[in-house]
Amino acid sequence: MNNVSIKFTENSTILLNCVGGNITLNIGYQTLINKYIKASLPTPYETENIIMIIEDEIARVAVTLPTINKLVSDDSHLKEMINYLHSGNSITTTQVELLFNQFADVISGSPMPVNLPNTLSFIVILIIVRELLHHLNIEGVEVF
Template sequence: MTQKTAIELTIEPQQTTLYFAGQQLNVPIGNQTIIGNPLKQLPASPRETETAIMQIEDQIMPLYAKLPPAGQLHTHNPQIQLMAQLLGLETKPSCEITLKQVEDLFNRLADIIHGRPASLDKLPITSEFTLTLLILREMLNHWRMTSVIVEMPA
């Protein structure tokens, strides 16, 4: 089995940073703004969500060639920790969220974006949660990764 290189993922309000093998990559997408543009409404509209996804893709796709060939995302991000809790994974000191689980969360968010009452779900309808979920989903999909390792608070 191939040893995977840890890629530490930090998502801040204005940027996302990746740390691996002594390198640091900064991307102008954050949990408050995507390339300087905040979400205009919450929940985001379908059009606004699609625009955010396209902007995230434009920023992360060129980074794939710079990543280690056997990379594994790791994070201490509070919004991703919350995703783990929403998935029932909160009891472990660290846990793994699979791409399928991220897609399930995205589909729940998409249902709300398309009109399902937010009160019928426990997903937070905040910029931080929405943009973090979109960033994580696009990274996993476009970087051909199957999961993210989440370090939970003590």
């Protein structure tokens, strides 16, 4: 099983210990917030723009990546996702998608679910994780 560590910084997302070393994606959560989000929650249009930027960056590095089964991290935002879903120490791709869909509903006008984390950094990291899991066929994320 090939598990890869992930680290989120304000200016980049880093996949650690890949074959050949670390892979840096030029998609930092704070950079995306500063450049694309104008209010306390992203609009559907802003969300789509962020998704396109992330997809382009994933496409740039995808050919250099090994097959990744699971992402592992000690990131507090990932722990917050897992705690919200009451899922032990891991979260599946399906659970990430369900969580993203809750945010999609909120930014489309539905009420905010109770206790749903809603900081911009949390939302953008959720989008980054969702896109990584989806486009790289990764099973999920585990925190330690």
